[in-house]
Amino acid sequence: MEESVVVLLPGLALLFLGLLLRLFRLRVAAAVGRLGAVIWRQLGARLHFPLDHSERPQLISKPSALARYLLQHCGSLARPSLVPWPWSDPHIQTLHSQAWPVGDSSGEVSFARDLLELRDGGVVALDWAVATPRDQGKPRAPSATPSILIVVPNCWGGLTLHVLRLCRLALAQGFYPVVFHRRGQGGCPLVTPALQQFGDPADLIEAVSYIRCRHPSSALVAVSEGSGAGLLLSYLGECGSSSYLKAAVCLSPIFHGQLWFETPLPPPYRWALLIYQKLQLSRYATTLSSVMDVEAALRCSSLRDFEEALFCSKGTGKAGGTEQPAPLDWEGYWEKNEPLRDVDEVAVPVLCLSSWDDPLRGDPRTSLPFDLFRSSPYFLLVLTGCGGHCGLGAGGRGEPCWSHAATLEYFRVVGEFLRAEERGGLGGGGLLPRRRTSTQLPRRRRGTVLRRDRTTPTTAPPTDQPDLPDLFQWHRSYTR
Template sequence: MWDALLCLVPTVLLFLTAALLHWSPVRALLERVATRVTWILWKAVYWVLELPTPTHGEWTNALRSDLTGLRLVCKPTALAHHLHLHCPTLLHPSVAAWPQGDPHLQTLASLLWPAEGPSGRGKVHFTRDHFLLSDGGIVALDWAVGLKDEPVVGARWEQHHGSCRTPGCRNSNLPILLVIPNCLGVVTAHLKQLCFLALHCGFCPVVFHRRGLGGCPLTTPRYQEFGDPKDLAQAVTYVHRRHPTAGLLAVSEGSGSGLLLSYLGEYGSSSYLTAAACISPVLHGQLWFETPLPSLYHWGALYYRKLQISRYASALRSVMDMGRLLRCRTLRDVEELMFCGSSSKPTTGAPGEAQSWAEVTKAKAKDWESYWERNEPLRDADEVAVPVLCLCSADDPLVPPLSAPLMSLFRHSPYFLLALTTRGGHCGFARSGRKVGSGGGGSHGTSTSSWSHQAVLEYFQVVGDFLKGEERGRGRRWASGQDVGGPAQGARLRSGTLLARRRRAVQAVHRKRHQSYQPSQDELPEEDLFTWNRSYTR
């Protein structure tokens, strides 16, 4: 009999354990204990990998007092008021809490986690378009044409309109979204998910690859500088001429914002873009290179950069000191050796090599300071003529905190808007409980979506609707005789291209002030007026 009772002891213990786990106080206590133990283990991982513990500072303390966890910093304008009324996703972020919301976990997931879900669902099909630049270089444009297990966009178009041999967006009415990766040219999982969601929201994404990066061949003995917009400008002009009636938008990720902001500032009102957005942008390039990154990210980025350069080591040996370059221990040293000063002139070789050396040496900056005089992303911020939304996180582990002059730029420029969240990491902004593609066209993936994706796409849609409304309003004012431009301006509105009408509309938008709208950043202390002196013009 005792043997039978002893055999029942494990069953009784399991029954009692199950009963205790269903008791709310015990379950809550176990959850707290598990969370605490997980936090201790994660702190140990921080220490082993030499990851800095997030220090939030005064901005995060101000954000914590806000129930939405977001601070929108901008100048009170009609566009800002319109965004305040029609962008609920932007103004009410649902960024995941810890542990999913840990900044390093979000950052690593956005860089390394596969974009497609199980069985490859959510994978985007790209078709590559190589574009020959004026100096003989080549950049690549990857057009997102469809999703796996679905008909390709181009194939569906050809069924109704005939064949088309040129890659790209077949529907001229779709807005084209130009996507710019980081300065290393890595198309991250975060970027692929953005293209996936953009396709479902009615955009035509195209990824821009710099020369020598992203699988694009290097046909010239030099790479593109951090903030040199010449290649991007030629690519934008090429896309516009192929699709002259399509709206053209742009979004950048991380350090790729240096290229986008440089283009917007240097080309000003001549830009073909209607609006732009930067996710976790690098707004001060020199400071970003001079500030040490956490070891885990630094050594990974440095190794990847050297791997890219070593692929063309033989071709670049005549214009760069490859031995010294591959021995560099910081990204700053690599950038300085590639684009500053001059390498030793080759004593032997073909005449073409000497000519290439002379051209590259002439194009190089004299020193580190002069290099950034012509490559700082915001060197021509006063010339920007399209709305630019910057999504930043207070716990970003890869970007230095925003300085007072930068904050003053957002408070005084009518074209710059800053959405600052408490959590999000670097290009993370994960949302728990949401799936990519669930916001239109059904659920096509199982990976967690990003708040930044939906916020940026909603921002583009709202800005487009706002500019169309302003354009219609100007047309009605001219018809009623209230527009001071008279018949001449009316003729321009009727006969001008869509780009010209959109540019006039966006310039008129920011001259208009909405008196009733006062954004929440007014509670912050005022800084001196932000001004950037034009230091270099190509």
């Protein structure tokens, strides 16, 4: 017996030593992680980054039948996907979703492009997501009338990894995504000396009408990314009950445009956005020099000065297809472009997903319109404790993003709710006033008739689509 114990002693000693080393490594790793988090927070404080918030996600809305229905049937909103540090850091989430290279196979999607000529001769691009590389050549399940998901990127025009992953997940769940690109952005040519103002929905109105003509039997829903919410919210307010959309989602939205431009961003983000926009502007410097002072814009050192130089300087007569009698001053510009200027006219349910620690939005106590969510039955806010700007649960190894899953589930649940309401299956409570819940083809208001002088489109519509009215000129090309 004693000899057996002696023989086992070396093995037991090695096992005990291994356990000690493993425990030591775990403690060292935990200590290094805590030290890294402390250093990162101190660096963020030095650079005036907002700190994360400890509160759990919450739904802020006016009590309504839709809010109750979402809490009962939309599980993603109640169970947000939290990721561990360092991926949960708001700045890593922001950089990963907005600045990460889009060429990796985890987020790449193939697109077919429509170039849509507008009433004033300008051109916008519609990128239809058709397949992921690994799905090409595989038969897809037949779907007669898939829901069309209109994606409005941020106002700087970059096609981010966040948008690509959303399109990929939407394709997998049976949606038909299409990305709207403004004039001169996303590879769309700038054929007229006019850029689109921050909240001018004229181009988007024409694009949505064109999509409706191509797919009259499909439900239309829309999602915006970051500052793209300024355009989507302006569209919903401008069209009101005549909007073709059934529902909308805003991911990390910018609600108060003027306040956002007047509040300085942390220096790394401010300079990154300025340099990117100046590079885009320099491509069209010759064309735009006739309507704006391009040299003054390229010398700007703040986002406010840059926006003011583009749209409030000498000779700005057109922007986004809208005629202006005279150049606008800064206050007049925001009277026309503030995202919430016509918020009382919004007539479709809008879900906003945001986080306390968004480094681009600013202080949530002043940048989020809490009174709007508590008073309007059309607006719902899901506020998470962490997530950065448009990250909202994105992991670092290709894991599905929580905000994407929540967005698509929300559209499905809202569709079920509206169908049940039309059948009178919700006990007569209803979501909203009956005058605003019609799902028939709406009547346009505010003079948005889109007839053109030309008599034939440059390219015939697809054979499986009904004949299009004489409204649009379009051309298809293939990208990516």
